[in-house]
């Protein structure tokens with residue numbers, strides 16, 4: 426429905442708290458229909474960014490749009506935000522929780538919501554307050570997906586689920602997103618789970634965007650170089666390639682570079698995995714940021730609101 430369009434564009438977003446900036450100079454674009462992993466160390470600004478996108482937090486500075494519309498004019502029914510603290514009524518039963526979802530959301534999909542609850546053997550008559558953390562998460566996910574949003578924002582959604590439930594719910598999420606073209610932005614610390622799930626990545630560190638773009642584009646501009654160590658540090662002839670990270674173990678060096686020419690040298694070269702790429706950027710917060718062409722915020726003229734600092 427929104428192919429080629431932006432689900433989200435940020436221009437110079439910043440959020441300042443008393444002790445400093447939680448988010449600063451944040452500019453990137455998330456195309457509609459993508460499944461995006463949001464990665465960064467503790468305190469990087471992930472929850473802050475998700476809260477702005479969900480329109481529950483106002484930026485101190487900068488502008489943004491959701492599906493091309495200025496904040497405030499986006500129908501809230503198009504966005505589902507599953508926060509780390511799941512806001513469910515503890516005294517409601519699971520069935521009552523889903524009924525509330527149905528009453529509040531015109532596009533409600535009861536079958537999807539029920540299927541998710543049933544797959545975890547969660548009794549429909551159980552009170553939310555009596556459920557384990559993982560089962561509460563399942564009900565919250567059922568509510569988020571049942572709403573049939575265009576933009577689904579998930580803040581570490583799988584953190585209290587067991588491995589089998591994680592896999593099953595990730596599968597359900599992907600199937601839903603593929604069927605309805607939902608855009609998903611999902612923060613996580615489990616990097617291995619992003620491979621084969623996300624086709625888009627945003628890495629934050631210290632409140633700034635370090636990496637943003639299509640997974641294939643990001644992988645294709647990086648190379649892992651491995652070889653025998655010559656003297657101290659990396660071989661001098663590698664020096665002109667922008668370096669993200671290097672490690673020496675025994676007599677061998679490994680470096681993740683952004684080659685500025687195809688001629689790299691006599692060493693073994695390989696494409697990084699998603700996990701290798703992310704780990705390298707997480708370990709090297711001073712590496713030059715990469716925002717691929719697809720992730721460059723484009724439309725500067727769409728929005729009107731800039732909240733003064």
Ligand SMILES: Nc1ncnc2c1ncn2[C@@H]1O[C@H](COP(=O)(O)OP(=O)(O)OP(=O)(O)O)[C@@H](O)[C@H]1O
Nearest residue numbers: 442443446447465466467468469470471472473474
């Ligand atoms: N209400 C607040 N008041 C003051 N500082 C805040 C507030 N909310 C967030 N911060 C600070 O903003 C920074 C970013 O926080 P945020 O929760 O967005 O990080 P995060 O990447 O989601 O972290 P985590 O991985 O631990 O969940 C942190 O330094 C945090 O302490």
